[in-house]
Every structure is written in structure tokens, then in C-alpha cells.
Amino acid sequence: MFNSTSVRCFIVVFILKYHYPVPKVFYVQLTVGNNEFIGEGRTRQAARHNAAMNALQALKNEPIPERPPQLTVGNNEFIGEGRTRQAARHNAAMKALQALKNEPIPERPPQVTFTAVPPYRTHTAM
Secondary structure, eight states, X not given: OOOHHHHHHHHHHHHHHHOOOXXXXXXEEEEETTEEEEEXXXXXXXXXXXXXXXXXXXXXXXXXXXXXXXXXETTEEXXXXXXXXXXXXXXXXXXXXXXXXXXXXXXXXXXXXXXXXXXXXXXXXX
């Protein structure tokens, strides 16, 4: 009644019809300060969104830490204080300018000049 090819076709159709492939699940770890949040989703972007939503829900009621405005110039960092954010930034900039004024000016390297020598005198120029 059934030959071997029809049985194989039936098995393949049965597997495709009733046994769905397992979808991929992506996991993402998000760190905010000392807190870690895990997100999962069918795509990387969905996992990122899930982790971000978990972080937002957990951190929603925590107060925002206050820190004074900072200004970084080169390797130096300056912190300004003031009643408003703009005044604090201004004070940090003034501290940076004052520090840069007092910094010694680095010496310039000695100036090197090159002279052009005609090609027939190259052996005597050295």
C-alpha cells in the first residue's frame, strides 16, 4: 500500500505541521549603577527594550542623585558651585581658566630649517 517515499513524505509533513521550531530567545544584561537587570526577547532589540523597561520600573521611585556640574579640561576636572546650574557651570569654567593661566607654558622644540640643494651637489651637502 505505502511505499517508502510516501511514508517519508508523510513523516516530514507531520513534523512540519505539528512540531514547530523553537524560537530563539535573546538575553541582555543591563547595569545601572549597582543594579543589574535582565531582559529577554525574540530579537536583540526586544531584549534591550525589555531590560530597559525592567530598569525603568525598578528605578522609577528612586530619587535622582544631585551632583554639581563638572568641567573637564585635558586631565583636569573642575567642579563649580552656585545657586543655579548656569552659575555652577560658570564658576567651574572660571576655575578652569584660572588653573590654565597658572600652568607653565611648555617649551617649544628647536626650530629646524631645510635648505634645497641642487641635485649635482648632493654628495657635498652632507
